[in-house]
């Protein structure tokens with residue numbers, strides 16, 4: 001009686017058979033308003049990372065309706081599946097701690113329900129890697145819809161960029177150069193519309209990389225959240241999702257070694273967030289692909305920084321859109337490694353960006369006039385970071401790229417907060433500020449504490465950058481000579497845990513090194529004297545799972561038990 005069902009659809013496992021189980025599934029689908037004509041159509045999940053405390057996704061309800069319109073038009077059945085929304089601004093200790101939670105949830109939603117394909121809605125920092133990691137592991141046909149950035153901020157006729165201009169003006173405020181009234185004005189003017197941070201922070205970076213990976217429609221990454229074209233892109237993604245099911249194109253067909261290298265290249269050309277290194281590493285590992293930190297370094301060395309966007313440059317995402325958008329930016333990278341990589345629209349990345357014009361050559365520079373020649377991010381190693389660490393050279397004072405200074409050590413974030421502005425702190429502009437126990441296990445959740453504040457007395461003396469080190473991350477909107485992601489982290493006994501006040505530390509960005517200039521026997525003595533500390537944190541059940549199983553930054557901070565073979569949604573439904 002139900003022989004019109006397409007047996008090759010995954011959802012047919014739930015709905016097609018003439019047995020008691022399928023009767024149950026069909027009768028309850030009808031309870032939701034489905035009718036006979038819906039069985040046999042591709043069921044497209046809309047993974048919606050929306051909630052009322054995620055500041056950046058407030059337009060998602062409207063976008064979901066745009067996506068559903070596209071799905072229905074193309075002959076699919078939409079099913080909105082809400083997933084954990086990671087709002088970077090309000091979640092503590094960090095949204096990063098929950099990225100893996102969203103990845104698990106996305107995978108399980110797709111795996112457990114009668115779903116044939118998916119539209120993945122993300123944008124605010126960790127949502128993009130979270131949904132992509134989960135969808136890759138499930139490996140059902142999927143397309144990603146980026147939230148889009150908010151419009152520029154305004155204050156007294158000046159443009160304000162998310163994050164970046166907060167740090168700048170906060171430094172002025174700490175130095176006594178900005179009034180309470182001016183500070184309130186900035187507070188009211190910096191976030192004017194729905195959408196993500198509009199600097200090239202982690203959100204804008206990951207949206208761009210999703211496009212470079214081939215997981216979203218061409219040009220999607222730079223559409224402002226409130227642009228009408230964003231609505232049309234969402235609708236088109238719904239249409240496309242149905243087509244992906246019919247053509248059986250899956251995330252593992254798209255997120256290949258070639259696509260990952262394209263994304264690394266886009267990261268460097270955009271002067272994107274250091275966070276992206278962790279997320280791309282995690283994605284590669286879920287795909288079972290080797291993407292060592294050295295590969296980032298090699299691609300960085302060949303790729304000029306072309307996007308003149310804060311925090312490395314001057315403009316914001318709205319300007320990138322006006323100047324030609326993500327397509328134009330990708331099209332102007334001189335050596336995009338793999339233009340023949342396939343994308344979700346059925347064309348190659350090279351086809352999608354071919355002919356994209358630049359309309360403002362100051363925003364999207366050409367390779368002859370880059371913001372920086374190469375190496376917008378650098379991976380360093382050395383005795384203080386045997387498994388690597390990173391620095392965003394493009395956002396650091398060049399004077400500090402080679403620096404030797406005495407350590408001023410903070411044991412954890414509370415210690416930092418308590419002492420950093422103390423008038424008695426023995427610190428100079430040449431000191432190296434060191435924060436321990438802010439990594440994946442130590443914090444836990446590797447928060448964005450890596451842009452250690454400059455001590456107030458130095459700010460008042462006019463200092464605006466100094467060398468800072470930690471096992472934490474840094475907001476993609478931040479800047480400064482901050483060495484991040486030191487691995488292994490202090491909490492698991494990395495050399496960082498042994499650093500003491502006054503130790504000499506040498507940062508050598510051109511040589512790609514970070515060294516602790518303390519004799520080996522002294523370090524051995526210190527290690528013998530140090531007792532492994534019990535966790536000071538009271539952990540929730542998820543917090544426990546996280547600290548027990550999170551990997552270090554150089555391995556992507558995924559769970560050590562996450563599978564590296566995509567396809568968990570392929571397992572046959574037996575009952």
Ligand code: FES
Nearest residue numbers: 056124196197203
């Ligand atoms: Fe959501 Fe910055 S807080 S993107």
